[in-house]
Amino acid sequence: MAVAPRKQLEAGTNGDCLTGLLGRGACGALLTRLIADMPGRARPAAVLWIDIDRFRQINNSFGYAVGDKVLVELVGRLDRARPAQATLARMGADEFVMLLPQAGRDDAEQLGRKLVSAIHQPLGIGVTRMRPSASVGIAIAQPGEDAHELLERANHAMVEAKREGGGRHFLALDATLPARDGKYLAREELAIEEILHRALEMGGLYLDYQPIVRITDGRTLAVEALMRCRVDGRQMAPGRFIPVAEKTGLISHLGDWSLVTAAEFVSRLHARGLDLKVAVNVSRVQLQSQNFAKSLHGVIAYTGIDPGLLELEITESLLMDGSEQVRRNVRAAVAAGFPLALDDFGTGYSSLACLKDMPVAKIKLDRAFVMDLPQDMRSFGVARAVAQLAHDLGISVVAEGVETEQQLLLLQEAGITQIQGFHIARPMGEADLIDWLA
Numbered sequence: 001m002a003v004a005p006r007k008q009l010e011a012g013t014n015g016d017c018l019t020g021l022l023g024r025g026a027c028g029a030l031l032t033r034l035i036a037d038m039p040g041r042a043r044p045a046a047v048l049w050i051d052i053d054r055f056r057q058i059n060n061s062f063g064y065a066v067g068d069k070v071l072v073e074l075v076g077r078l079d080r081a082r083p084a085q086a087t088l089a090r091m092g093a094d095e096f097v098m099l100l101p102q103a104g105r106d107d108a109e110q111l112g113r114k115l116v117s118a119i120h121q122p123l124g125i126g127v128t129r130m131r132p133s134a135s136v137g138i139a140i141a142q143p144g145e146d147a148h149e150l151l152e153r154a155n156h157a158m159v160e161a162k163r164e165g166g167g168r169h170f171l172a173l174d175a176t177l178p179a180r181d182g183k184y185l186a187r188e189e190l191a192i193e194e195i196l197h198r199a200l201e202m203g204g205l206y207l208d209y210q211p212i213v214r215i216t217d218g219r220t221l222a223v224e225a226l227m228r229c230r231v232d233g234r235q236m237a238p239g240r241f242i243p244v245a246e247k248t249g250l251i252s253h254l255g256d257w258s259l260v261t262a263a264e265f266v267s268r269l270h271a272r273g274l275d276l277k278v279a280v281n282v283s284r285v286q287l288q289s290q291n292f293a294k295s296l297h298g299v300i301a302y303t304g305i306d307p308g309l310l311e312l313e314i315t316e317s318l319l320m321d322g323s324e325q326v327r328r329n330v331r332a333a334v335a336a337g338f339p340l341a342l343d344d345f346g347t348g349y350s351s352l353a354c355l356k357d358m359p360v361a362k363i364k365l366d367r368a369f370v371m372d373l374p375q376d377m378r379s380f381g382v383a384r385a386v387a388q389l390a391h392d393l394g395i396s397v398v399a400e401g402v403e404t405e406q407q408l409l410l411l412q413e414a415g416i417t418q419i420q421g422f423h424i425a426r427p428m429g430e431a432d433l434i435d436w437l438a
């Protein structure tokens with residue numbers, strides 16, 4: 001596929017000169033026809049909106065000519081992962097849409113995972129080797145919804161995937177977005193903010209726990225605490241309320257609540273003779289707060305737990321934050337005895353620097369390297385290399401998202417010693433976890 005001069009790019013018209021894909025206008029016209037044909041089809045049309053994460057960094061670091069070549073390579077990966085009946089279009093500089101004439105939710109999500117995995121394969125730029133990633137938003141057409149509304153929902157879902165850290169897919173809500181100017185989204189966020197306030201006041205927040213087990217003997221070594229929200233009998237997905245909490249500043253309150261609640265659970269486990277580690281996710285807002293260290297010491301004083309049993313999970317990008325406040329809080333957490341775990345390992349560009357410079361006790365291999373096993377043996381190679389590196393550095397490794405026995409056996413062969421995922425257990429409430437442990 002030849003690379004055309006950048007000035008010839010016409011992504012807003014019927015065709016894109018750089019990639020040879022349909023442009024925005026032709027994409028909308030085709031989707032309109034697909035929606036019109038839906039009554040005669042067994043399943044509805046689906047849209048997958050694909051955004052290349054941090055692509056601007058490539059342009060800024062290597063120039064637009066190299067950026068164009070990288071983009072063409074990534075388009076080739078998307079095209080090879082595309083089902084025969086699907087159409088790929090370019091919507092903007094680093095954004096693409098894949099149209100499926102008919103697809104169920106499971107089919108669309110499976111394709112979303114496949115696209116994320118295809119983009120995430122290693123890529124060489126001269127002597128530099130990197131792993132690009134993509135955020136994929138998925139929307140299934142609803143009755144009475146036009147092409148514009150369906151594209152809007154897919155785009156909104158992509159934004160949610162990016163807010164969750166990128167390198168993943170997100171399935172849109174069924175409700176249509178009636179306004180393009182953002183008024184609907186603003187109202188939705190205000191409604192979610194109000195629900196979060198009520199949840200904090202009325203006890204609508206709770207934690208589920210997912211076990212982390214050792215492969216060799218099946219022993220449960222830790223559990224990860226996962227925040228949930230239920231108000232007026234209705235469950236709200238973390239992918240909806242966490243981004244709003246981050247935008248409004250409520251994430252600091254949710255984070256403090258999560259730390260205290262998990263610490264209380266550690267105390268109850270200890271009373272039962274179970275000294276399991278409980279892992280809690282720490283947000284960027286928390287680590288940037290001047291009061292974070294005080295909060296940690298307050299948790300110890302309030303619950304009396306051994307801080308070594310409350311593990312703080314921090315994303316790779318957050319741990320590499322250059323601000324002095326973040327570094328002070330990391331040092332304070334380690335000094336207080338809290339172990340650190342590096343979450344979503346392998347999805348960014350600074351993983352090795354994290355391992356070399358930061359006091360990390362555990363790394364969690366991202367599910368992107370697990371979900372395509374056993375078909376993708378490159379992922380197996382990455383898992384094996386990470387396991388060997390971690391072993392040499394004295395760091396434990398957990399593979400996330402393990403869903404099948406084949407994946408477990410391959411990860412064990414690769415040297416991974418701990419796993420987490422639906423193959424072992426789904427997240428569960430405290431009482432169910434106690435029964436499960438028994």
